[in-house]
Amino acid sequence: MRVRITEIRLRPTGKKVRIDREVEVESLFIGRGPDNDLSLKGLTIALHQATLRLAEGRLYVEAASGHEVEVNGLVTNGERLGPGDGLRIGAWALRVLEVEPESGFDVALEYEEVERAEGERSALDERTRLGLESGPLARRPLSWLGVGLVVVAFLVLPLIWSPAQSPWSTGEVSRGHAYVESDCQQCHSGFFQPVQNEDCLSCHHDIGRHSPATMRLAELDEAACATCHLEHRGRDVDLAGQGSGFCSDCHADLAKRVPATSLRDASDFGDDHPLLQLSLVTDPAEEAISVDYAPGLVEVSGIDFNHLRHVGQGVTGRGDRKQYLTCGECHQPDAGGFYMQPIDFEKHCQDCHRLDFDAKAPVDFVPHGDPVVIRERLRGFYSTRVLEGAVRDEAAPRRLRRRRPGSRLTAEEAELSRRWVEQKVAAAERRFYEQPGTCDLCHSLEPGGARDGGMAVAAVQIQDRWVPGSAFSHGSHAPFTCVQCHPAAGVFDPEAGTALSRPDWSREDAVPYGLIARTGATPFSERSGDVLIPGIAVCRECHAGASATGSAKVPSPCSMCHPFHVRANGPMDGSTTLQEAKTTAPSSDSLGRVGPRAVHGAIGSSAARSHVRVGGTVRRVAQK
Amino acid sequence: MRSTSGRANRLVGPRTFLEYKGYRYLKVAIGGLGLSLVAYVLEEPVGGRSGSSWTGYALGTVAAATIFWLMWLGVRKRSYMSTGAPLKGWVSAHVYLGTALIFLVPLHAAFEFGWNVHTLAYLLMCVVCLSGILGVACYAIVPTSMTRNRNNITLEAMLERIAEIDAECRIAAEGLPDYYARSVVTSIDETWIGGSFRSQLSGLDPNCGTTRALKSLRMSEVELDADAKGQERKLVELLARKELLLKQIRRDVRFKGLIDLWLLVHVPFAFATTAAVIVHVFVVFWYH
Numbered sequence: 001m002r003v004r005i006t007e008i009r010l011r012p013t014g015k016k017v018r019i020d021r022e023v024e025v026e027s028l029f030i031g032r033g034p035d036n037d038l039s040l041k042g043l044t045i046a047l048h049q050a051t052l053r054l055a056e057g058r059l060y061v062e063a064a065s066g067h068e069v070e071v072n073g074l075v076t077n078g079e080r081l082g083p084g085d086g087l088r089i090g091a092w093a094l095r096v097l098e099v100e101p102e103s104g105f106d107v108a109l110e111y112e113e114v115e116r117a118e119g120e121r122s123a124l125d126e127r128t129r130l131g132l133e134s135g136p137l138a139r140r141p142l143s144w145l146g147v148g149l150v151v152v153a154f155l156v157l158p159l160i161w162s163p164a165q166s167p168w169s170t171g172e173v174s175r176g177h178a179y180v181e182s183d184c185q186q187c188h189s190g191f192f193q194p195v196q197n198e199d200c201l202s203c204h205h206d207i208g209r210h211s212p213a214t215m216r217l218a219e220l221d222e223a224a225c226a227t228c229h230l231e232h233r234g235r236d237v238d239l240a241g242q243g244s245g246f247c248s249d250c251h252a253d254l255a256k257r258v259p260a261t262s263l264r265d266a267s268d269f270g271d272d273h274p275l276l277q278l279s280l281v282t283d284p285a286e287e288a289i290s291v292d293y294a295p296g297l298v299e300v301s302g303i304d305f306n307h308l309r310h311v312g313q314g315v316t317g318r319g320d321r322k323q324y325l326t327c328g329e330c331h332q333p334d335a336g337g338f339y340m341q342p343i344d345f346e347k348h349c350q351d352c353h354r355l356d357f358d359a360k361a362p363v364d365f366v367p368h369g370d371p372v373v374i375r376e377r378l379r380g381f382y383s384t385r386v387l388e389g390a391v392r393d394e395a396a397p398r399r400l401r402r403r404r405p406g407s408r409l410t411a412e413e414a415e416l417s418r419r420w421v422e423q424k425v426a427a428a429e430r431r432f433y434e435q436p437g438t439c440d441l442c443h444s445l446e447p448g449g450a451r452d453g454g455m456a457v458a459a460v461q462i463q464d465r466w467v468p469g470s471a472f473s474h475g476s477h478a479p480f481t482c483v484q485c486h487p488a489a490g491v492f493d494p495e496a497g498t499a500l501s502r503p504d505w506s507r508e509d510a511v512p513y514g515l516i517a518r519t520g521a522t523p524f525s526e527r528s529g530d531v532l533i534p535g536i537a538v539c540r541e542c543h544a545g546a547s548a549t550g551s552a553k554v555p556s557p558c559s560m561c562h563p564f565h566v567r568a569n570g571p572m573d574g575s576t577t578l579q580e581a582k583t584t585a586p587s588s589d590s591l592g593r594v595g596p597r598a599v600h601g602a603i604g605s606s607a608a609r610s611h612v613r614v615g616g617t618v619r620r621v622a623q624k
Numbered sequence: 625m626r627s628t629s630g631r632a633n634r635l636v637g638p639r640t641f642l643e644y645k646g647y648r649y650l651k652v653a654i655g656g657l658g659l660s661l662v663a664y665v666l667e668e669p670v671g672g673r674s675g676s677s678w679t680g681y682a683l684g685t686v687a688a689a690t691i692f693w694l695m696w697l698g699v700r701k702r703s704y705m706s707t708g709a710p711l712k713g714w715v716s717a718h719v720y721l722g723t724a725l726i727f728l729v730p731l732h733a734a735f736e737f738g739w740n741v742h743t744l745a746y747l748l749m750c751v752v753c754l755s756g757i758l759g760v761a762c763y764a765i766v767p768t769s770m771t772r773n774r775n776n777i778t779l780e781a782m783l784e785r786i787a788e789i790d791a792e793c794r795i796a797a798e799g800l801p802d803y804y805a806r807s808v809v810t811s812i813d814e815t816w817i818g819g820s821f822r823s824q825l826s827g828l829d830p831n832c833g834t835t836r837a838l839k840s841l842r843m844s845e846v847e848l849d850a851d852a853k854g855q856e857r858k859l860v861e862l863l864a865r866k867e868l869l870l871k872q873i874r875r876d877v878r879f880k881g882l883i884d885l886w887l888l889v890h891v892p893f894a895f896a897t898t899a900a901v902i903v904h905v906f907v908v909f910w911y912h
Contacts, residue, residue: 032798032802032805033799034799041798043794043797043798043805043806043808043809044805044809045805046802046805047801047802047805119787120787120788120790120791120794120812121783121784121787123787123790123812124783124786124787124790124817125783127813127815127816127817128783128816128817128818129816129817129818129819130817130818130824130877130880131818131884132821132824132825132881132884132885132888133884133888134821137821137888138888139887139888139891139892142888142891142892143891143892143894143895143896144895145892146748146892146893146895146896146899147895147896147898147899149896150744150748150896150899150900150903151899151903154741154744154900154903155903155906155907166740167739167740167741167744168740168741168907168911169738169740170675170736170738170740170742170908171736171738171740172738184911188911191910191911192909192910193912194912195912227670228670230672230674230676233672233674233736246670
């Protein structure tokens with residue numbers, strides 16, 4: 001077959017030229033090899049790729065064994081070709097052309113390189129990718145991602161959904177505030193402002209001022225609660241735990257800062273602390289005075305009492321049973337375990353010191369207290385006997401003894417009765433007031449001193465808050481014996497023949513009283529005027545200053561004994577004045593503790609004093 | 625001689641900024657930290673030390689201002705027209721002041737940390753600082769290995785050589801059987817340089833077209849005449865040289881990757897830190 005082959009070649013100028021050649025072959029071989037009729041460059045082309053063959057006037061293409069050709073875009077092994085059909089081999093495109101019969105050719109082909117092989121270098125560059133950053137793994141998108149995550153998770157989300165605010169909290173709140181931890185606005189009421197004092201006072205409304213309301217100190221009055229009470233520092237952090245350094249900022253030289261103060265300077269319990277100031281009763285009818293602790297102070301309480309007689313010897317109680325008294329028999333701590341409850345005649349004395357006046361009267365018929373009241377009780381007792389017809393007294397007028405119960409008294413009987421009742425009352429009173437060892441055992445008597453002209457008992461004032469400027473907990477000191485701090489109160493007297501060899505005390509409760517046997521040099525207390533409260537030296541046997549290190553003593557910050565907030569000074573918010581504060585909290589002491597600090601007034605005296613009846617005992621409430 | 629000694633005295637690598645002006649910014653950083661420590665120790669606020677004491681606020685302000693200034697390096701290094709301090713001075717201060725933050729921020733927070741956005745800001749900042757330190761270490765170590773690997777040839781020249789080898793291979797394979805032509809095509813078309821994050825950092829390509837082509841040529845059982853045999857030997861030699869060159873290039877790419885890798889951590893975390901610091905300041909003043 002005769003074939004016209006036209007190569008379309010691209011000149012470097014960009015022009016295309018056609019170069020024709022003719023071949024006369026049986027079959028036309030196409031491939032990379034130079035021995036082909038149509039040799040095409042390109043390593044992707046086989047040495048022999050395909051063959052064109054004419055059979056019965058028709059043109060066929062056949063791919064060499066193991067190879068393929070692309071005819072009109074379709075991959076095939078062999079195909080019949082006609083004018084206009086296109087072949088694709090490697091980077092080359094072949095087209096079958098129309099042949100004019102007069103030209104004498106059987107077949108006409110044209111071919112050109114359509115995928116011009118670009119330079120090796122630019123091809124290599126296409127397969128080369130340097131630089132770590134690609135797509136989202138690049139600095140810019142990663143930065144946006146980081147910023148977005150932080151802003152969305154920790155700013156936007158918490159702003160629109162408050163439970164997501166927990167990462168805003170700088171730490172756990174203290175134990176007492178745990179129940180409001182998830183409700184930020186409970187304390188942080190305003191945005192872009194610190195926690196306000198009002199936020200704290202909305203719950204802690206009765207928290208007391210530090211200084212008296214009359215003593216306005218800007219640095220205290222204007223201070224924020226949060227200055228001292230730092231929250232969000234963990235469950236176990238004590239919000240009230242301040243070191244002594246904080247107190248001594250002012251109290252080291254308080255008189256210079258606040259000339260009006262009556263407080264003395266103090267900066268450290270161990271090294272710089274004034275003597276304990278006792279509230280000492282020197283006249284039971286007057287208010288106690290404040291004195292420095294000193295040995296040999298004498299209290300005048302209006303009561304005669306002998307510790308040695310009670311603790312140091314066996315006593316005979318009701319039923320003539322010999323018994324041994326312990327400290328705890330009379331001195332019982334209050335419910336909070338802080339102070340000792342006041343001594344109460346009915347509870348602590350009456351078992352032994354009975355107020356009997358008539359064998360026929362019920363036991364404990366006469367109350368311990370106001371003689372005027374006692375007289376009324378006695379009159380009532382004997383008048384009732386007359387009315388009930390129960391007078392058995394041999395010395396009574398016969399008409400009274402023979403009266404029928406319930407019958408009306410005649411005027412004459414009434415007069416007889418009145419006289420007899422007064423005789424009996426006078427006899428009973430003689431028994432109380434004139435028989436030694438009854439009322440006068442402890443009290444001074446004032447004949448005619450009562451408001452009804454009868455016998456009165458001199459004023460009594462028993463101190464039960466000896467050091468009102470501080471708080472003391474007997475409970476915290478329970479492991480120690482009473483005599484370690486109050487030695488003179490716990491002396492017993494072996495000479496008295498009481499054989500006090502660990503009697504029942506230690507079995508009855510666990511408190512070891514640790515009584516001390518009296519020897520020649522042992523100080524003991526026989527007089528009620530003895531002040532058995534220890535001084536600061538006794539405290540310092542165990543307690544050192546807050547910053548004490550290396551010693552075996554208890555480091556003791558100011559707050560161990562002196563609370564900062566004193567309710568008696570009025571509330572922090574200043575809503576009430578000092579006077580109002582005093583009247584709203586009448587029974588609280590200067591430290592704001594509600595305690596039984598009652599003063600016994602002159603019992604039965606005609607002096608105008610307010611009395612309240614508490615537990616059957618007449619007491620006058622201390623009024624300043 | 626003079627030029628040699630001059631080169632010995634000239635600072636190279638990170639020393640150019642680490643030893644800038646006689647460690648000026650190292651002294652500034654240590655001095656600042658010392659002052660901060662003194663302020664921290666001296667102030668004994670009521671309620672204990674915390675981020676909200678006066679020292680806490682002051683140190684926090686300094687730390688936040690430092691962070692924003694450190695971020696500014698990203699702007700400064702792009703402004704080639706700057707007439708201020710030289711860039712290496714900036715980098716020197718950036719490195720030392722940034723490292724100082726690791727110690728300054730705990731003083732600001734009075735060592736109180738927790739599971740919250742405030743500590744998150746610190747942790748993110750620590751990642752930034754540590755990646756920065758790693759970056760400085762990379763600058764100190766990697767360029768030496770890189771120079772040794774390049775052996776006075778630039779990457780550009782190496783790539784150019786690869787392209788030349790490819791062209792020579794095409795010519796060498798022209799008269800050889802299809803088996804060889806296919807191997808050469810594999811070697812050219814299936815050899816990739818760089819590529820994915822992993823392949824750049826590993827410096828290896830287990831599927832390298834050139835390695836496969838060389839292997840197939842060595843395993844070839846095609847019968848060749850003497851002429852073709854000569855061509856084949858030439859081809860094998862070319863591909864072996866290409867393979868060696870590729871190893872060298874990939875090592876170079878790997879070193880370059882190591883130098884750039886820390887920035888991929890440093891910069892995004894720096895932005896996240898800045899965002900967290902802004903959130904921290906916002907929250908602290910929103911609820912303070």
